[in-house]
Every structure is written in C-alpha cells, then in structure tokens.
Amino acid sequence: MKRIRFLGDRGDGSYSKRRQVKRACDACRSAKRKCHHDHLDQPDLTSDGSPHLERNVPKVPATTENSSEDQEGRRSINHQLQESVCLSTSSLPCSPTSIAPFSGPSSAHSLLLSAFTSTNMIPAGLETGLSRGLPRSRLLRPSFQDLKAPSSERRPGVAPGYLPFLVRAILPYLEIECLQMLPPQEDLDILMQVFKQEIHPILPIVDFSMQALSGPIDRENPATVILRQAICLAVCKNVSAGPHLKLPESETGQLSFQKPREFADKLFGALKIALDIGLVDDRLELIQVLALTTFHSYGPDGDDEIARLCGQAVHYAYSSGLHYPWRPGDHISEVRRIELLYSLFALDKIIAMVTGRPAILRENEVYLPAQGDTMLKELSPGLRLLFRLSQMLNQVLDLYRPRAPGETSGEECAWEASWPEFEDLAAQYDLQTMRASTQTCLELLYYAICALSYRPSQPPTGLNYIPGVILSPASQTSKIRHHYCAQRISFLLTLETTMLPFVPYAVSLSLTVALRNLQQTTLESTKILARGDVERNLRVLAELTETYWHAESAGTIGRQLFQNLS
Template identity: 30%
Template sequence: MELTFVHQYSGDTPKPTTTTSDNNQTGAASITPQQQSPPQPAGGKHFISDLIPASTLLNRAREDERGRLLPNDDIGIWIDKLEYDELVKRRDNATGGEERSNLSKATTRLNATRSTHNHGSSCDQRPHSAVLGPLIDVYFTKIHPILPLVDEAEFRAQQAEGEVPEPLIHALCLVAAKDTKAWIHLKIQASPSTLPPREFCSRLHASVVGALRAPCQYDKVTLVRILALASMHSEGPDGAEESSMLLSQAMHHAQTMAIHLGQSNGQSHDNLAMKRLFWSLWVLDRSNSVMNGRPVIMSDADIAIEPFAPGESGFPAFEAWLRITELMNKIIAFYRPHYPTDVTGWEDQYVGLEEILDEVHGWDLPPSVHMTIHLYYLTVAVLSHRSRGIKQIPRGTNSSIRQRLCASEIIRLMESEHAGCGLHALPFIPYAVSLTLSVAYQHLRQSQFLHQQEDACQEFRKCTKILQSLRRTCSSADTMAALARKVQDEIKRAPSLASFRVTREAQRRADDKAREREVDMPCAPALSGERSGLLEALPTASAGGTNGASGARDALDEQQPAGASTEAAQPVEQPAATLGLFDGMDDVFGTYMDPNYPVNLDDLSFLDDLQPFDYAGYDGAANWTGDV
C-alpha cells in the first residue's frame, strides 16, 4: 500500500476537476489519483489514521501541562553518512537481495559466454562436466589443507547456485589434475578417453589464461584466486616466466584491496578468508622467488597483517607450511646480491620439523600430508647452505653438512613406496629433486675421495630416475632430466670418476686468479645471461698441451699407493668438446643452487636433442619401467 504524507486542510474540500486527455478522442474525463480520494466531512476536519506517520508528528505538536512543546527527537534517529552506508551494506550482505543475486547469475553466465567466445576454445575442448566434481573434490582434499586460497564453504554454496565463474573452476581443476588421484578423471568433452596429465593441464591452462584476457568482469577476490591458482602451473621453456607474471598480477590486485594491511570487511568469516588468501599468496611469492630466481614481490616491511596464532587458520598443515616458509624467507637473504660473501649460510641452530609440528598441533595430520611437509622442510634446509660455485670446495660447516644430509633424505623419501600416491602434487616437488640433483653433481665434482664420488654418482643416478618419472606431470623436470642424462653418458664413457674432480690444486689456482682480479664472490652467470665459466680452474686444451685430463691424472696419482703402477689408472684424455660441455653443466647446476639467479633454459643449446616425453615407459601405477 502506498502511503503519502497528509496535510490538515482548512476550508472546503476541493472538488475534483476533469481534464481531457490529448489522445482521448471521445472526450472522456481522466481523474488524477488525488482526485479519487473520498469526500471529507464538512467543518474543515478529517480523520488521519495511526497507520499514517503524520499522525505521530501531529500528536506530538502539543503542549504538556507546563505549556512546553513535547520533543520530537525520539521519533527518529540522526546518523552519520558513513554509518548509514555501513548499515545499508550490512543489510545487503544479510539479505542477499534477490535482484542482486539475479544480476550476479546473469553476469556469471555472460562472462562464461564471453570467455568461451573470446579465447577461441570451443565447448568440446573444456573438461567434461562429469569430471568437474571429482577434480574439485581432489583439490579440496589434497591441495586446500596446505594452501587455502579458496574459501570452500563459500565456493560450495556458490557452485550449488551456479554462480562460480568457469575460469575459477578450471583453475582449481588445473592444480588438482597433477595429483595421481585425479588422473582417472582427466577427460575433456571431445575425447572418449582420459588424457595424459600434461596434455590435459596444457589445454586447461590455455582456457584459464584465455578467459583472463577476455573482456569479462570478475570481482577482485575471484580474480586474485584465479591468477594465483594459474601461477602454480608451468609448461615449456617460458613456463617459469608466465608463472611469475601471473603471480605478480595476483599480488598486484591483492595490494589494491589492501589485504596486506589487514583491513576489515566487517564480518569475521570474511576477515579469516582474506587472511588465509594473503598468507597463501605470501607463500607462493617466496616459493616463486626461490624456484624461478625472482626477487620477492612484496617486502616484509610493507606487510601489516598479523601472522596466524596456532590454530587460528583452522588448517594445521597450512600453519606448518607457513613456519617453514618463514625459514625460507630468512634463507633468501643469504643470496641477495650485496650480502657478505664470507657468509656460508645458516650456521646457527636450525629449527627441527618436530618443533614446528608441536607448535601448530600438527601431529594428527594424515601421513601423506606429513610426507609432503617433510619434503618441503628438507628442500628449504638444502638451501640453507650458500654454495659458492663448483670451483669452491665447501668446508665442513654446519650448513654444508645439513645440505648433504637433507639431499640424501630427499632421495630416500622420493624412492619410498608411498611417495608416488602419497605426496600432494605441489609445484615445489620437481624443484626439490632438481635441487638434490645439483647437490649430487656438486659432490661428484668436488669430493676428494673416490668413495665419496661413487656415492654422489649413485645419488645422481637416482635423481635422474625420479626426474624421469616426474616428467609425466611437470614440464620443469624435462630439461633437468635431459641434462642429467648428458652427465651420465659422459660418466659411462670416462674410465674413472677422478677425471671429473676439481682438485685442490685447481682451486688454489682459481683463488690466485680471483685475488689478482680482486674479486671475492661466488662464480655465477652474468646478469646479461652470458655464461662466465665456473670451471676456469679446470684447464682446457692449450698450446702447451695441458688439458683437463692431465689435471685429473695428477689428482688420481695422489691416490695411488707408493710404488704402485699408475699406467692402468690414468684416465684417457677427454676431448675439448666434453670439457666445454661440462663448463656449461657447471654453470647450470651451480646457478640452480643460487635462488638469486634465474635459470634461463634458452641458454641450454646443447640440449636441442631433447626428446618428447614417452608415456609408454609407465605402468598403471605411474612408475617408470624404462632404463635410466
């Protein structure tokens, strides 16, 4: 019922007047709504119902017993405009608003249509509708407890209403598809059977990135989540660069919303979801810095939001992951360009994983989560020693011993029978094995005892086999696996491992050259991408006839017992091409262990014969059965 404010009339009630409509050819009278009111009684008075607000005002316009007008302030309230806006916002959030909900649904459908049209992917190239549910379940079971980028309750409610943007669903499936539990569901609408994980992920990644480029409108939080999830995928030589760019965009939009300042949205549930989102982005930022050799996007000095207290996030695995990433955040400082070069890494007491699990009350987590957290902890511990290049033989410091022990532990963990189906498919796993491969290569080159070289060679071979198996899902394992095969081929051709050793005499000569140049810094590639040659200490063929094999022969002679013949033990001189190959190998493996330098896979021109991944070498349990 429409109510209007009624005035008290004086005098006679006006009579209705008739007007003739311009379009009414019959001359019929049209009466306005005011003219349809019932006739008022004579005497200038009429009745005003209590249902009309004016009756309250008129009733208060009287004097009390002392002749004072009664106040009218208690009829309404005075509020500030900002307070009024906040009340309206709370009302809208509480009611939801049918009109706003319908508009959101229409916008979601329109964005999905535009996305499909603009990025050129036809409907039959998207994931089959029957596999979306299982893939989403895999994501919330395996990935979400460790990195809660998405609020599950909100997502499930919006999914039931059909309000979740398609790119967000595809981004979740993209991350989940790398897990072994998801492999039976990797099917698109155009394919009668499941696809290999990398092919499925490549198509899905193209769909998500194409949707982001389309002229669609997503709210900022949804956009941040899509970008962050898409950044967890890397494929091809430019994969690391694309991943870093997507994460940078996610951090940019998060900063625009001032999530890093901990600003409140008015509801505690929303605040907790935004806090989880920010610290998940922070973890991805630090991981991206290490794995892709990039500076951190957000400085700690710019962060005002408080860390989680134990149990606050609701995810003990996530809090354990955060504590380990805090260690990595401190370790990154060791690799900054202007950090003192005489610092070898974390030489103080190093926190144990058991202490971290005690702090976050994480002992009741599933074994697969414990295994994944343990692998992440070991990877960070390997980085706690700052390698100074292949030509610098490490001393027996706390950090170097920790690095060697943790690298060996990574191999044992990855070789365990539960690793294949137990580890949660996060992007750091191929990096962890590649880092361990670099440690094994470094020990192969630097160890001064033959039995240590043999141990390093065995670990190198194991890492090669693990990387070969990871190629099923991770493009980043391709190059390192091919590089490892190159090294193994040279090892097989060499008569002795001693021919690959950097001797102490070679190190002494390198130190002398460094003092002559007044340079005291780890040997690393130039910022321009040009290789500086980490093996200047290992002589190559020259006019004087000195070559790397002769230096290795001298080192081998030192190991022979007195009076023993060294003729059979002397290694065959290797060609200059082989030594040049190892110069490049040293550069790659040396810089891979330094998060300050991005590994440019385009520099690996000697890997131009890299073969595509062959799925025929895998059995049903995703185990490699071929020869490595």
C-alpha cells in the same frame, strides 16, 4: 547530366529527383578513388534512404522527418548499434556498478575523506569500503570490459567502437570455447574432492562457501566454470587425480584421457584466454584463479608467466585492501583474509625459489596477527606450518639476492645456531593430525629449504676443482646438513606426497648436490655413493617428466653433466 546532392547538404529546394550519394573523405578525393569509409555523423544510406548496417547487426529504422529530427535519428541509430553490439557479446549488463577502488591512508583520496568529521558529509553513492569489482578497462588486450566500459572508466584514446568488427565477432566464440574446456561432471566432482583432501589443507586459496562454487555450474556466470577449471589445473598432477583427467577435444568435442601435462596445458590455455578477455570481474574470485594458475609451468617461458600471474594476484589483493585488518562491512571475514594472505605469501616465496626471481609480497607490508593470537587456531595446521616454512625460506633467499662481488668472498650459511628440526615443527603445529601425503609434502619443502641454506661462494663450474679448502666449523656443519637434506629428499620422493610446484625443484636440488659431491670427492667409496644418488635422482625426474616440464628440463641437463663426469 544528372544532378547529385551529397548527404549532409542543406537547402530549401526539392531534391526528390536527385541521386543521393555519400561524400568521399579528403584522402580518397585526393587519390581519386571510391571511398568506403564510414562517418559517425553520416551513416551510409541505401537507395531507399535506410542506413546500411554491418552484417549480423540488427537493423534500426531511420527517421524521415526534418533535418533536426534526422540528426536525432542518427544519434539514436548509433546508440542502438553500440547497445546491440554490447548485448550480443556478453550476457552481463552494459552499465556496470561504479565502485571506487581501495586506496591506502596516504593517498589523496583517503586524505580528502579524512577531512570530513562525520560520515554524513561524505557524498552519497561514494563507496569507501573494500572494492571487489574490477574497472572495466583494466586490460590492454581486446576484452568484454573494453566493449562495456563507460566513458568515465575508458582509457585515454579508446572510443566505443575502436575494436574492429572481427574482434567483436570473435570474442563471444572465445568465451564459448573457454567455458567448454571442463571434465565431465562425475570426474569433476572427484577432482574437486581430491583438491579438498590434498591441496586445500595446505593452501586454502579457494573459498568453497562462496556462491560461484557452492551452487551448480551456470554458463551465464563464467566464474562458476573458471574457478572449477583452476581447481582442476592445480590438482591434476596428483596421482589420485590421474584416472579422471578427461577433456573434450576442440575439433570433435569427444572426451579423451589426457596426461597430466597435456591436461594442464589445455586448461591453462583456456584459463589464460578467459583472463585476457575479462570473464572474471570480481577481485576476490580473480585472486583465487590467478593463484591457482601458478601451479603449472608449461615450458621455457612458463616461469616468466607464473611469476607474472603471482604478481597480479598480489596486486589485486592489495587493490582489494586485504593487507588491512577486517572492518565492518567487508566482504570477507578476518579468518578468510588471513588464509588468503598466508597462501599468497607462501606461493610468492615458493615461486621466488623455483624461478630465481625476487619475491613480491613483503610481510612488513601487510597486517597479520601475532604468533600467539587465538585467531590462528582457526587455521589448518598445514597452512600454519607452511607459513612458518615460508618465513624460513624468505630468510634463506637472502643468500641469493644481488650483492656486490666482494661481499660473497667467503662461505655463507644461514641460521647456524637456531635451525629448527622438522620433528619439533611438526609437533608444534600438530602436523600428525593431517594426511600422510600432506606431511611428506611439507617435510619435502623443509629439506629443500635446508639444502638451499648452504651456498658456496664460488661453486665449481668445471672439472678443475682442487680439494682441500678449509671451512669454518659453522660452514662445515651447514655443508654436512646440506648433504643430508639432499639424501632425505631422495627418500621422501619414494613415498606418496601431495604434488605442489616445488616437487621437481626439490629433486633437481638433490641432483645438484649429488653431482657436486661426485665432482669434488677423492675417495672411491664416496664416489660410488654419489653416483648412486645421481642415478636415483635421474630416475625420479624421468618418472615426473609426464607431470612437470621442470622435471624434463632438469633431467636432460643432469644426464649431460653426469656423462661428462663419468
């Protein structure tokens, strides 16, 4: 009978003639089956005494000295294995620079630091300024940050090797697949130029002077690719971008033309995976990418996703300290900080309008310059007017916030006495200096807000509407403006306009007003006019179907309602 020595046994005798095997774990011993579980302190040894490593992982020679040296060798092997996995999954370093996240003045961190009378008493190496780097363990899904997280930033219960080997093997291929989803260079340059002409004057989300965009594409720096993908996603719905929507096929790698929705779907999927696996680890870059991804809603649950992405962008803006004024040592200027906050504020209100969700960013929670501040003159006229319209929209949305049933018994209107005219706003903010498509886009948003400013307390839900309800003079004025704005929206959509996320919503809003007029009117002439408005809005929605999912959804519902009323 052969004598067997288990690994880990210690003794003074010679075991050169004994067969060495791995001791089974308690579960396998009780079940009387062969054990294949690995132990961190006891690597699986082959017949020659060398450690048995996983496939595609560099083999590290084992030490064959005495027992104490054998234990040190095993620790060295495990450490080198972890380093080899980390180096094989990303080109970024394994030990990131630790930066303390931003903390407000009421936090325990700030209160403790405020106890020091001078900066000389603050411990060396403690970063107290705005934080740009993200914590490596911020994601709940498997990511490169999980593989590289130091012990001080690791989530509770997460060990260095908790990710399955299959996940560690797939992550590098996901990175390659995501970074390849980009138009060819000549089309990419044109799309970037269209973005600068159409969207950037209204929403200067992107800082083209930062290193990720001022330099060439570098695959070792994923942000240089991901920011360009986000820009293409935001601009692809504009008419001038149509001939340049080319992407490589995932199966063959050959370039092919895409329709705007297909182009946006592919880029959105690549961006979503890139964000989930943590390829962007700079807060300011991440804010820009998240804000641009909110330009595309892909389907029934798309509104839920863009609302979440907008919330993440606002969250990282807060965690970067952008809601506080500029301080010496900050990474961005005060003008750039205001541009980002104005853009996020406008996107937050537009998404709240389109999706019917509560707004997230509150104006009284951030520091913004006063209206007469000379610094505001450095902003583009389109951004300043968009922020003014967003403030109007924020007040109009009060009509649609939750209330008790008894509080909405009468007709409710907004700003009956001081509703500004768009011509006055355009003259105040020098809108005539901008492109015609930009002017049309902002005017379209203005009339959408005007149409929303009238909300009947009990809108008709069927065909049993009884006319003759007497409205107050203020409500009657608001209702007339409501009808006029809906017709104005239909006219503006015949002109060239910058395509932003609220465009299909404005058409569906005009369609809603036309259907309500068709249902409630008693005069034949008014019915003919309302029927023409409905048909015109349905044609516009049909034309936008290849560009927006919202247009397809609103058009389908609108045609069904129109058939019931005809």
